[in-house]
Amino acid sequence: MGEPEEDEPQAVAAGLPEAMAAVLADYERHLLSERDLTEHTVRAYLGDVAAMLEHAHRLGHRDVCTLDLRTLRSWLAQQQVLGRARTTLARRATAVRVFTSWAHRTGLAQTDAGALLGSPKARRTLPAALRADEARALLEAAAVHADDGSPLGLRDVALLEMLYATGIRVGELCGLDLDDVDRERRVVRVLGKGRKERTVPFGVPAERALDAWVHRGRPRLVADDSGSALFLGARGRRLDQRAVRTVVHRRLAEVPGAPDLGPHGLRHTAATHLLEGGADLRSVQELLGHASLATTQIYTHVTNERLRQAYRQAHPRA
Template identity: 45%
Template sequence: MVMKHDPASKRSTGPSAKFSEPVADYLEYLQRERGRSENTLRAYDVDLRNLGQFLNEHAGDPALKQISVQMLRDWLAYLHESAVSRTTLARRISAVKNFFAWALKNHLVENDPALRLAAPKKERRLPHILQPSQIDRLLSEHAGPTEENEAARQKGDGIDQDPKARAIQCRDRVIAELLYASGLRISELVALDLSDIDFERRTLRVLGKGNKERMVPFGKPAERVIIEWIRSYRRVVAAEQAGDALLVGVRGSRLNVRQAREVIASALRSLGDTSASGPHALRHTVATHLLDGGADLRAVQEFLGHASLATTQLYTHVSVDRLRQSYRQAHPRA
């Protein structure tokens, strides 16, 4: 739950209650009515606090209705002078524009001062992807050491003798297989329950961004490792507090995002020949491999749970194999 800022606890260098209280109401609206994730709420909070602090220090701490477009432009100039990246600048402008649109709708302001703010074009960096041979190695080799499997390993003479360490190793294979098989976000993966798996159809029921539900298929290799985990290993580490969670941490409760991210980061480091560094690399990779294989762009959009087709189209820029194949087939002098 998003907590409102306590006016008594504000510092003179931070946003005052004039600004922080409506921001807290806005964040609560985003959480309760729009279903925004904790990461999204945290980003909005940081960006709006930045504006509130600037207004407090440089604009005489105006009331919300007194904030003008010139004040916002002065804030943007201050950000430019602070060498803020274009990506951060665009995100902060978006947060402020959305906030004031909400404030206008709720009659907290008479005019929207952010309406005429223009965000810079975001830098579109091509995502790092893995080649099929690297994926084969990633999914066939044991992931590198993590805090969890090292702790479990130290309790026995070796991984072959330690049931908990073997269980964690199997769970880590489930994480890697499912991320590549289904293209899930890491938060979607750790939120999966046993009841979300349909083995007959080999599909997952996934709750994505904005509480939108979608069905995502997975293949036989992922099916085999999931069944092995559920039948033979999950009960070794799962405690009562795990509930129906598919993935369980070494302490017996549902695996969290940080732990799952470290599993994949460790596995990618162990490859030694890729700059891909986190679980989102597998999401980029499966999208690119699907497009390379001839999958329809809109089908990939639905598979990944993208709200906009433009997000999915990013992967067409990294689908080099598909481009080369089309070039060879269509160009008269290929």
């Protein structure tokens, strides 16, 4: 399924019957205007629902009012046969349940076909994280590249320091504006998932790196369309997530033995080191912007696993 034109409804691009296309277009408007979701989340929801409706259409359905649990289960089963990961299947099942609930609530369907649709349990894997010495080596490697005072070098140090100091998401980092940073109080205002705002502190090294970037690096990259973006690309536009990932991978490649992590790996690292340093789980939840404490609790497993590894390596009767 190709990319739709900017004003073309997702449903039309999916090649659906007119009735299904109209419902999906209404659902898109609902997500954008009433749910206040990010564009990325809306695209993901619509893509999953459109794929399910295409499957239903192939089975003979021409309207959402005829959807049934058997059809939804056969679609998920097909996804599994295609080798989709458990986490992907769980996400798609959730997207469909939200859609069928909305269709039932708005009178478009007499029953909620997805109410009993189960989700495969995802295998919870421990997120990779750097050791404290590896994190220090990463930041030192970036500092070496900034020794010549180049604006990109200063920017890279600042963004790496901020990712590690705050644990913010890469999208949150790229969305920062100059006035989101309170350097006097050493806190940054972040707009997270669901447009929820939170304030996250950062330390002295990040403050120094930010000062160097804002006063000596950023002015040399500013262009007409820079706006108030805190971090800029080489052409002066707001830095995008792909560029940040490139920076993280490139600098980590210079740290011997370090795992190849992306920006999200630095988020995991920050959370792990906070807990290892004695921070309580609730505080880490607030800092990371997790809606559920259960999401944050995975980092306790990371620290416990490190403790077990240290015990096995050090205790003579382990």
